[in-house]
Amino acid sequence: MMLEILRVSWRSIRSNKMRSFLTMLGIIIGVMAVVLSSAIGVSSRDSVTSRVESLGSNILTIGPGFAQSGGINHGFGSASTLTVANATAIEKDDPDVALTAPLASDNAQVVFGANNTSAAIEGTNQNYATIKNITMAQGGFLTAADVTHSANVAVLGSQIEQTLFSGYAGSPVGQQIDIQGIPFTVIGVAATQDSTGFENPNDGIAIPVTTEQNLLTGSTTVSQILASAKSSAVMDDAQLEITSTLRVLHQLAPSAANDFQITNQATILSALSGISQTLTYLLDGISAISLLVGGIGIMNIMLVSVTERTREIGIRKAIGARKGIISTQFLLESLTLSLAGALIGLIIGGGGAIVVGQISKTGNLLSPTAVILAVVFSVAIGLIFGVYPARKAANLKPIDALRFE
């Protein structure tokens, strides 16, 4: 009997193909959104994690703190008190710190032959490549001797190399470039690195920090110190050690605030995944609303359908259909519509999830939870929004329904 009723419902859906499709559209879009948003959420969280990790593991970034003079806050980073000597001291004195690299940043005009470009010049030391996980495409990175002797040598980011040496056939290693009019010898080119989203590591030039201070900035301070902890387990210990070392070196009174700031990579990571989590919630909310609107669409069409088929309902009742049979028929129709919509939405959304997975190289993103949730939710919507029209149909009086034109 159930099968017979199902066939009747199916026939009515098929006889109004366009209308059925439009009715399903809300559910299709909703389910698609649920599946896709969960895929995008997982993907963005994964890629944020992997990118932050690819920056180098266990990094603590020490930056300038809030400079205060006479109670006036000059804001974050307004005055740096960090020096190359601080970096050396941290590396030497703090047991949980493996390596440090000072970082003095500047922007400068770079020229090679007829090509010229503006580049971020990072004055640093030999540890920078290790801490930042930089691998070399050609030549080598800065050496300790380069830093000691304040050599005029430069390591190019891959993008700078392409810009500067476009049209040049030979190897850039050994070539001479001008940075702000001062000649430097290229000793290496870094391999392309993934972007972090905040800065592009490929368009910088690394030179010895001593050279940068002497020739370009003329300042004795550096803008940042990068420190790598010996393992991720001792990150917090390393942070405490660095803090006390710097406080001593900077001769801060016990009551004074730090004149530097230490950023832990774990903090960045959790902040970023927090953002992507919020985004996922937002998308989920939109999907839920879309499913709800889809459900209302189904109810709307079912009500129209009941009115349109009043006569048919009258005939069926006159011939002996009980109330339950009529309401089951209409309920099955709305269920079929929502379920079919869910399946189509799954196919499209699932396809989209696979494409997103391919693009972001995060593998299979079709989460079974999202799939089950979407299907269960749309079936529930088919039921909830189908009940009212079905009851309306079942409660029609046969004489009224038969007389209906």
Added chain:
Amino acid sequence: MSAAEGVMPTSRGAGVGSNGSAHSRPVLIDIRNLVREYSIGGQTIRALDGVSLQIHHGEFVAIMGPSGSGKSTAMNMIGCLDTPTSGDYILDGYSVAQMSEDDLADLRNQKIGFVFQSFNLLPKTSALENVELPMMYAGVPRRERRRRAEEALVRVGLGERMHNRPNELSGGQQQRVSIARALVNNPALILADEPTGALDSRTTEDILRLFEELHEQGNTIVIVTHEMEVGEHAKRIVHFRDGNVEREEWTDEKAGDAR
């Protein structure tokens, strides 16, 4: 499940043929003091005003009367499509007046075959499937349903057009499909509401002849009509006026002449 479930006509074989006295057979429809009131815009209208009427198994009865005479309301009552305000209606032993909607549905399914003026076939559905419909609600297995539906269509002379949809059939053919649908559950009563109202005069003759054949095979038939030519085919005419039975006449001789 209802009281009507599984009940098949019992007294069909009692007197096959039209010549025996109707009153010698058991009562099928027993209406006593039936009142039906409608309220329209605060006004109460009494469509049936204490009607009493008995129809026996195997009878061929026409209910006639001008519009507003209450014949349509009477037909809704007899067809168990509506329930009375007061009074009793006993159909083949079952008291209808107090039945629930679902029990009425079962009773209609088992006891009554409807033939309507506008045919009332399901569109986009083949003749065969239309005829199968009452059996579907009666829970007859699929294969048997198909067999009985085919038999019924052959019986009304539509063996060739079983798979056509209503819109591919002429009016007369559609009415034959609906008669087949009315017959197929072997109902105790075939109830026809202006069955020829939408047909031309030649087709009307054909359909009325079909009703006569069915009557001769022992079926009880009640036709509601306002056309005298249609009513004359019945053996007994019940005239309604102002919500009650005005008079009855027996037309055995006239029906014979018409042939």
